[in-house]
Amino acid sequence: MEQKQHRLGYDDFAEQFVSVLSDHWSDIIRIIERQSPRVSSLLRVAIPTNLKRINGTWRIQIAVRRISQRDGLQSPRDNEIVAQAIRLWAHSEAQFRLPRITIEFVI
Numbered sequence: 001m002e003q004k005q006h007r008l009g010y011d012d013f014a015e016q017f018v019s020v021l022s023d024h025w026s027d028i029i030r031i032i033e034r035q036s037p038r039v040s041s042l043l044r045v046a047i048p049t050n051l052k053r054i055n056g057t058w059r060i061q062i063a064v065r066r067i068s069q070r071d072g073l074q075s076p077r078d079n080e081i082v083a084q085a086i087r088l089w090a091h092s093e094a095q096f097r098l099p100r101i102t103i104e105f106v107i
Contacts, residue, residue: 014051021048021060024089031085039078049106057100060086064105079103 021028025047033040043064050061062082064073083101090096 014053018048018051018060021086024093027093028085028089031088032081035081035085036078039073039081042073043082057102058098059102059104061104061106064107066107073105079105
């Protein structure tokens with residue numbers, strides 16, 4: 001029973017975190033733009049959709065349009081630019097230090 005309660009608490013946290021990311025996505029895009037105007041332009045119409053914790057790493061899924069995939073959002077550098085922007089945003093806005101983040105772009 002305790003495991004189920006723990007999982008429910010994590011699910012609530014993940015849902016709330018994704019909601020906060022979505023609410024502040026334009027702020028995160030501005031941070032991304034400083035590193036890569038190309039990536040920021042491709043992600044303007046994207047939205048964070050899910051958070052999963054795997055072995056201490058947070059995997060954040062971001063829904064993108066199909067056309068963005070052809071423009072190269074799968075490169076490891078693009079993923080790291082977005083992850084760094086999210087960590088920077090969380091630290092600067094809420095003094096919240098996030099664990100390692102990986103980004104997964106989904107259609």
